[in-house]
Amino acid sequence: MSAKKRPALGPPVIEFEGVHKWFGQTHVLKGVDLSVRDNEKVVVLGPSGSGKSTLVRCINGLEPYQEGKLKVTGVDVGADTPQATAARRKTGMVFQQFNLFPHLTVLENCTLAPMWVGRVPRKKAEDEAMAMLDRVHIAEHARKYPAQLSGGQQQRAAIARSLAMNPEIMLFDEPTSALDPEMVGEVLEVMTEMAYEGMTMMVISHEMSFAREVADRIVFMDEGEIVEIAPPKEFFSKPREERSREFLSRIL
Amino acid sequence: MTADRAPPKVTALQWARSNLFGSIGDSILTIVAFVIFAWLVWVAFDWAILRATWFGESKEACTRGGACWAMITARWEQVVAGYYPQAQLWRVALAMVCLAVAVLPIVMRRLPAWAVLLAPAGVIAALALLSGARILPGVPTEYWGGIMLNVLVGLTGAIFALPIGVLLALGRRSELPVIKAFSIGFIELVRGVPLITLLFMSSVVLPLFLPSGMSLDKLMRALTVVTLFSSAYMAEVVRGGLQAVPKGQREAARALGFGGVRTTALVVLPQAIRISIPAIVNTFIGLFKDTSLLYVIALLEVTGVIRQALADFAWLGLENEGYVFVAVVFWIACFSMSRWSASLEKQSGARVKRPVEEPA
Numbered sequence: 001m002s003a004k005k006r007p008a009l010g011p012p013v014i015e016f017e018g019v020h021k022w023f024g025q026t027h028v029l030k031g032v033d034l035s036v037r038d039n040e041k042v043v044v045l046g047p048s049g050s051g052k053s054t055l056v057r058c059i060n061g062l063e064p065y066q067e068g069k070l071k072v073t074g075v076d077v078g079a080d081t082p083q084a085t086a087a088r089r090k091t092g093m094v095f096q097q098f099n100l101f102p103h104l105t106v107l108e109n110c111t112l113a114p115m116w117v118g119r120v121p122r123k124k125a126e127d128e129a130m131a132m133l134d135r136v137h138i139a140e141h142a143r144k145y146p147a148q149l150s151g152g153q154q155q156r157a158a159i160a161r162s163l164a165m166n167p168e169i170m171l172f173d174e175p176t177s178a179l180d181p182e183m184v185g186e187v188l189e190v191m192t193e194m195a196y197e198g199m200t201m202m203v204i205s206h207e208m209s210f211a212r213e214v215a216d217r218i219v220f221m222d223e224g225e226i227v228e229i230a231p232p233k234e235f236f237s238k239p240r241e242e243r244s245r246e247f248l249s250r251i252l
Numbered sequence: 253m254t255a256d257r258a259p260p261k262v263t264a265l266q267w268a269r270s271n272l273f274g275s276i277g278d279s280i281l282t283i284v285a286f287v288i289f290a291w292l293v294w295v296a297f298d299w300a301i302l303r304a305t306w307f308g309e310s311k312e313a314c315t316r317g318g319a320c321w322a323m324i325t326a327r328w329e330q331v332v333a334g335y336y337p338q339a340q341l342w343r344v345a346l347a348m349v350c351l352a353v354a355v356l357p358i359v360m361r362r363l364p365a366w367a368v369l370l371a372p373a374g375v376i377a378a379l380a381l382l383s384g385a386r387i388l389p390g391v392p393t394e395y396w397g398g399i400m401l402n403v404l405v406g407l408t409g410a411i412f413a414l415p416i417g418v419l420l421a422l423g424r425r426s427e428l429p430v431i432k433a434f435s436i437g438f439i440e441l442v443r444g445v446p447l448i449t450l451l452f453m454s455s456v457v458l459p460l461f462l463p464s465g466m467s468l469d470k471l472m473r474a475l476t477v478v479t480l481f482s483s484a485y486m487a488e489v490v491r492g493g494l495q496a497v498p499k500g501q502r503e504a505a506r507a508l509g510f511g512g513v514r515t516t517a518l519v520v521l522p523q524a525i526r527i528s529i530p531a532i533v534n535t536f537i538g539l540f541k542d543t544s545l546l547y548v549i550a551l552l553e554v555t556g557v558i559r560q561a562l563a564d565f566a567w568l569g570l571e572n573e574g575y576v577f578v579a580v581v582f583w584i585a586c587f588s589m590s591r592w593s594a595s596l597e598k599q600s601g602a603r604v605k606r607p608v609e610e611p612a
Contacts, residue, residue, distance in 0.1 A: 060507050089509040099504035103522050113508035116518060158504075165508060 007198040009216070010038025013169055014059055014202065019068035021054060028054050029065065030224040038168075041201045043211040043232070046221035047247060052204050055221065056171050059202070060091040073168065089117070092162030096174040098154045100146040106133065106157045107142040110164045118165065125164075132160040136190045152183030156190055163194075170194065172203040206251065212236065220244050300576070310566035323567045324577050327557070331577075334397015334552045336382075343381050343388065344400055350378040351407050358411075359592060361599065371411045378404065393471035397552030399581060405471075405553070406540040406585075409478040413539070414532065416479065417486025418525075422516065424491055435487070442484035447542055450477050451549050474546055482539045489531040493524035533593035537586045544582070554578055 014036040021029035028051045036042050044052045057063040058070055061077060061084075070077055075087035101109050110129035114120040120128070133139040136156040138149075146154050155175060162170065172191065176184045188210050195201055195214045205211065211218060211232055218235040220228045220243075228241045236252075239245050273279040303318025307325050314320035324331060333344045354374025357367040382404075384390035396404075423435030442450070454473040462468060468476075497520050505515040525532070547556035558574040561567050 062503055062506060085509075091507075093504075093507035095500060095504060095507075097498075097500050099498075099500035101501065101504070101519055101523075103526060112518060113505075113510065116514055117509040161508070 007039045009040050012036065013038045013073050013200055015069075015071040016055075016058075017069040017071075019058065019065050019070055021051075021058065021063065021065040021067075028224050029058070031068065032224075032226055034219065034226060034229070036169075036200065036202060038200055039198050040216050041195050041203070041214050042217050042219055043215040044202065044204045044219045044221060045206070045211070045247070046227075050221040051224040052219075052221045053173055056093075056173055056202055056204055059088075059169070059171060060093055061088045062093075089165065090168045091171055092165055092167030092169070093171040093173065094155070094159055094162055094175045096177050098146070098151075098158045098178070100154055100158055100161070102146050105143050105145055106138070106149070106160075109146070109157060110161045113161070114164050129160070129164050132163045133157070135163065135193075136160045137186075150183060151179045152186045155179065155183075155187045159187075159190055159194075169200045169202070172201065172205065174204050174206075176205065176207060208236070208252070220247065222247070311568070311570060319573050319576070320567075320570050321573060321577075323561055323570050323573055327561050330398055330552075330557045330561070331554060332398045333400045334557060335395040336391060336397070336400075337395065340389065340391060343391075347378040347381045348400070348403070350374045350381060351403060354378070354407060354411060375408050375411055379408075393469050393551075396471065397554075398557050399554045401471075401546065401551060401553040402540065402543040402581075403585075405475060405478055405543045405546060406536075408475055409482050409539050409543075410536045412479045413482035413486045413535075416483035418490050418521065420483060420487035421490035421494060424487065425494060439484045439487050442481055443488070447478070447481050448545050448548055450481055451545060455549065470549065471551060474549060474551060478539065478542065478546075481542075482535055485535050485538070486532065489528050489535055490524060492531065493526075493528035494520065496527045497523045529596050530593055533589055533596075537589050540585055540589070541582055544578075554581055 012035040014034070016032045016034040019029055019032045020027070032051075032055060034055075044055065046052045054063055058065050059072060059077075065078070072087040073090055075083050077084045077087055100106075101112065104112060107126065107129055110132060111122065111125040114125040114128065115122060118125075130139055130142060133142050136159050138153050138156050138160070141149055141153060141157070146157065149157065159175075175191070176187050179187065184207065188207060191201070191203070192210070192214055201214075203210075203215075215232045217229055218232050219226055220230075220235065220239075220241070222243050228235065228239060228244045230240070235244065236248065239248060272282045299318050301318075303316045304321055305314040305316050305318065306321050308314060308320075308322035309326065311320055311323070313322050329336075329338065329341070333341060336344055351374055354371045356374075357363055357370050360367075381388070382391065382396060383393070420435045420439055423431045424439065426432045426435070451474060454477045455470070458468065458473050458476065501519055501523065502515055505519040510518070543553055544555045546553045547559070550556075552560070555578050558578055562571060562574050
């Protein structure tokens with residue numbers, strides 16, 4: 001699979017410059033510098049509480065940060081400007097707990113944002129949503145409610161819901177951690193397909209096989225800082241930092 | 253592979269033997285309970301139906317030893333509509349139709365979104381029809397009464413209390429300090445005072461807030477008080493529902509680009525209200541029963557009509573019949589609401605519960 005040709009990397013679309021964040025008195029991001037390029041796939045690793053989730057959630061504004069600069073597609077998203085809102089909308093996010101809207105069918109989940117945020121007419125939104133559901137292989141479940149689907153199907157529906165807004169950047173916050181083991185594969189498969197189609201992706205995941213195959217770079221975080229950034233081959237075979245080695249010895 | 257087989261069958265006799273007559277003690281309890289129950293049902297049936305007198309001019313007509321329902325039938329117009337002029341009773345009937353239309357968007361599913369407007373429109377149409385609205389001959393609210401008044405006040409209260417309650421609940425969770433303080437203040441103030449006190453106060457305090465020279469009709473004051481009173485309770489019910497919606501729902505909506513208002517309106521509120529249905533209907537039931545308090549400010553709802561009948565020399569001493577009748581009227585209304593709530597829960601439960609394993 002890795003022999004497949006990938007689109008070349010473009011200009012940077014996510015740029016962290018010395019970003020600091022506190023939860024109350026707790027310093028959770030300690031001056032993060034990171035730049036992710038268009039079409040790039042970055043897998044973020046780190047022990048729990050290392051700030052990796054917070055890092056990703058800063059990008060689409062789910063977490064405010066107190067210091068530093070964060071640009072998405074070249075626009076500073078720290079300010080509350082219409083441009084910042086527009087830039088944030090170029091991102092889509094997939095959560096560990098899926099967070100599908102339980103009161104709506106899968107199809108309605110996928111059309112709600114296009115219709116109300118994107119002002120797309122219902123018919124067109126439904127056609128596009130069906131195309132996305134087809135892409136994640138659950139078009140036949142479009143009329144069901146989330147609770148009627150398995151975990152893997154729900155997570156794929158959540159991916160389709162994000163894709164329906166035509167994001168340029170996809171953020172994944174531990175997308176397979178809440179799944180039964182036999183369902184992890186189907187979600188990773190969809191994510192891998194998406195990667196080869198040229199989506200810019202930032203993925204928090206402990207799925208090493210996925211990281212090895214898909215990632216251009218591994219970002220290893222610990223205690224609110226980026227400890228090491230390296231291509232997966234290098235990171236997994238000869239990590240430079242002591243903390244990376246410690247972490248890898250614990251999970252592998 | 254082992255073939256599936258049906259679970260073992262239990263016959264009615266087996267069920268009774270194990271559940272009703274499992275031991276000597278069980279058998280005695282079963283028989284005693286059954287005898288007491290049968291006796292109670294028989295006494296009630298005998299009094300209320302078999303030996304009852306259904307029609308008559310006064311209690312003299314009731315000679316059969318059972319209930320004297322003649323009091324109710326002789327005064328049925330008052331029981332239904334109070335002292336509303338006889339020639340105008342068609343307006344009461346039509347107003348009830350309006351109220352039924354007002355209820356449609358609440359009880360029916362799968363109506364277009366604009367149907368929500370039927371609720372306030374139906375109530376306002378009913379009020380206009382009953383009062384005359386300067387087109388039909390005017391009927392002052394002192395003449396309105398009976399079951400009609402309970403239904404009118406109960407429904408108006410319910411239909412307006414829900415949206416006001418939702419706004420108060422959202423206000424209580426708002427980040428704007430003034431709105432938050434106002435909501436908390438209102439809710440806690442109103443919840444902390446008995447309705448009966450508020451009703452008495454409405455005749456004194458409410459006029460203070462009105463521009464001078466403007467006076468509000470007694471019934472309108474009562475409607476306002478009842479609506480605001482239930483909206484405070486509704487606010488707490490809806491707040492509970494709002495808190496039960498997981499944080500991830502709000503985050504998912506924000507990640508999709510929704511702003512705060514749309515996140516609340518399209519994602520959080522529909523779920524919160526669905527979660528709160530049993531408690532909302534519970535508040536409706538409480539509200540409907542509270543309409544019997546209107547009697548203390550001299551509005552002749554059904555309890556008041558019955559009390560007037562009981563003061564009539566012709567029907568003196570028929571308290572049993574009078575209050576049993578009122579109880580039955582309220583019970584029928586409240587029990588229907590309770591059943592309706594159960595069916596609503598079932599419908600929304602079907603969406604949330606996962607059906608038995610089905611092939612993917």
